[in-house]
Amino acid sequence: MEKKTELNKVSPELRMLKPLIETIPLLEMPHYAFKFFLPAEIKSEISSHIRSDRFDVYPYTWKDNELKSMFEYRLSAYCDNDDMPETDSKSFERLFEKDSWSSDIVSELIQFSNHSPRDMIKLAKTIFDEHTRSSPIDELISKQTYENALSVFANEQIRFRSQTEPFVSEIAQLNLGSRSTLKDLLERDLNANAAEELIRTWQKNDHFFAPHFSITDIVRFLDRPKSEARELAKKWEDEKLIETHYRIADQSLARYIYAKKESKP
Numbered sequence: 001m002e003k004k005t006e007l008n009k010v011s012p013e014l015r016m017l018k019p020l021i022e023t024i025p026l027l028e029m030p031h032y033a034f035k036f037f038l039p040a041e042i043k044s045e046i047s048s049h050i051r052s053d054r055f056d057v058y059p060y061t062w063k064d065n066e067l068k069s070m071f072e073y074r075l076s077a078y079c080d081n082d083d084m085p086e087t088d089s090k091s092f093e094r095l096f097e098k099d100s101w102s103s104d105i106v107s108e109l110i111q112f113s114n115h116s117p118r119d120m121i122k123l124a125k126t127i128f129d130e131h132t133r134s135s136p137i138d139e140l141i142s143k144q145t146y147e148n149a150l151s152v153f154a155n156e157q158i159r160f161r162s163q164t165e166p167f168v169s170e171i172a173q174l175n176l177g178s179r180s181t182l183k184d185l186l187e188r189d190l191n192a193n194a195a196e197e198l199i200r201t202w203q204k205n206d207h208f209f210a211p212h213f214s215i216t217d218i219v220r221f222l223d224r225p226k227s228e229a230r231e232l233a234k235k236w237e238d239e240k241l242i243e244t245h246y247r248i249a250d251q252s253l254a255r256y257i258y259a260k261k262e263s264k265p
Helices: 004-009 012-021 041-048 065-074 105-112 117-131 141-163 168-172 179-186 194-206 214-220 226-238 251-259
Strands: none
Touching: 012 041, 012 179, 065 105, 065 117, 065 141, 105 117, 105 141, 105 251, 117 141, 141 168, 168 226, 168 251, 179 194
16 A cells, blocks of 8 residues: 555656666666656656666757657648748748748747747647637638647646646746736836836737736735735745746746636636
């Protein structure tokens, strides 16, 4: 019973890999090699269960140009080569309406997927799924479809992270999705003109990053007593989720909170 309880505490990935990575004779079998490509978030957890004196763990972060190449090659595998030239580095953008709101949608996908190739492909699939929900299906993907897909993806990521990071579900209750709301938040610290200019700058540089909120916002959105809200904010700060002045330290989480929409009942 004790072993089962301990096993239930580990992540699903480790629960699946643990029997394998602890079977050293199998991993060291002659003429064979095992490679595991795993999320960086579980590195410390994996390291505590693997024999570091026998096996190596290498960190790797995908570069933007590598992700773009991977994405374009993956897309071209499902396209007619006569219609989608192999040298076309903007093939994905061609699927969107002409009045594109972004000069580089693929770069936005990279940022929103937090440089994870797995999540980038998952986000692209979500976009196509949202696009094919309309009847009849439009020829090109609209801005509204794109934003709906981001919202679906953001909610999924928040739910996934909440399984191992309970405070994520707490902070995700903040509503940063409305531009007017974001402006209201900033006007507590800035004048109206400065707030509007800052919002425009954020949207120009990265449409999804809303990095600022204050203790009063926690009170407003979570409807908690001020003393309780302060204790909750201190807990988030101790857990390295937020920094001084309650800036969201985790940029990927900030994007998810900014893009998510309230789930319909």
